[in-house]
Amino acid sequence: MSPTLEQAVRDAGGRVRAALAARFRDLDLAEEAFAEACVAALPAWAEAGPPRDPAAWLYKAALRRALDLKRRAKVRAGYRPDPRAPEPTPEEALLVADDPIPDERLRLIFVCCHPAVGTEARAALTLRLVCGLSTAEIAAAFLISEPALAQRIVRAKRKIADAGVPFETPGPDAWPERMDAVLSTLEVAYAKAYEDAAGAGAHADFYEEVLRLSGLLARLAPGDGEALSFAAMVRFTEARRPARLDDDGAMIPLDQQDPAQWRHDLIDEGERLLKRAAACARRPGPRALQAAIHCAHCVRRRGKPTPWPAIVGLYDALLEHRPDAVVRLNRAVALAETAGVEAGLAEVEALAGERTAGWLPWHAARAHLLARLDRAVEAAAAFDAALALNPAPAERLYLERRRAQAAPAAAASPSAA
């Protein structure tokens, strides 16, 4: 693909596919027509040079292809084609008119993220249709085989067509539930991206896409506090990406990162989004609280200490929305900073149970707190338990180092080697 075409496909793909899907109410047709337009662009642009507006060119070509494909499907189904009119059909007139591409991406997002579709399939569909990621890229990030992912996408599309999922932006009464489905889809996609601290490999495209999509959603739904908050949260966490690894490639935890390395442009944007979110809702939703927690950590860039008491308070409020172990664990870690390490550890220990045995963050949090209390033997055992659960390379390096500092006398366990 030529650089111009590649850029145009990337920039215009989501809009063109969304416009076609909204018009024909058919996801397959939208994808196929856009793909064919891209194929046609290659020789056409090579011969005549790239068009003045590549996106508009691709849209018109794809629209024409879609109409062709529809007509052909009609013939195949045994209907007689519409008689050729001497006058241009309304569709053809539309092709001639210099209309801008209608922005139907929000509609497409709502179709792909309908609650009738499974969460993981929703994420895959959205990334494929709205962001234009390839099946191979998505499969690599979801750690499943390409055929399995392709199957999942086919099944999801069939469900959308057969169950009659509407190609409409939902009405105001359905908005909160439906927006929640959209945002949890993006959270699934972002979780995949966030695992990759270095921002390399198969996940690299993901965080850029989530950054782009969340920003788009915030623009398309400017009155939705949760959408604005999610966009803010992604900006706060992405701002820290340049500071998340040291020169050896080991993870640097948030409270030890150098704020000078954070991306201040993203933090500024996040703060603006969060301010607007606060103006939307009488009571902050779970994503607003999460974003506020990340925002609180960012005050260190102004030379102020981390406001731990405020952070504990935000976790308390978040627990009312999401009373789960992840929130409790994070709250316990924050509590160690306000009420003392022992109090924090007690909260961590209180979570112990069947489900914590294979939960890396729990072992890691417990190990750090034990180390701070100079309980070296227990700390070493807890670090080993964390290391046995296959952390990502950056976290492994960090945990191994902390284990060595905490228990210099204890020999490294075989699992940590």
Next chain:
Amino acid sequence: MQYALLIYEDERNYQDEAVYKSILDQHNAFSEELGDRIRGGAELKPVATATTVRQSAPGAARTVHDGPFAETREQLGGFYLIEAADLDEALAWARKLPMAGAGCIEVRPVGAS
């Protein structure tokens, strides 16, 4: 499109005559609201009256069994067949459907696959 709203509930919820009567009244009101969107539907007798014809493998002889096809806490108690523009409209009706307690409503488009 046509959708079937399949009502799964614990039928013991209806053992109390007063509860049964009250839900029945709600069904009448619900049907009135649906109007000519209703294409069919019925209340089913208790699951103990059910008989299942099962085929264990392709081509195998079919055997007759007592009881429902699967052991579950909730049983299919009745269904509506309605006309709705799309899934969201069908789901909106499913949300309004009267129920006596915990249970679920399966919403399925009608037609050949």
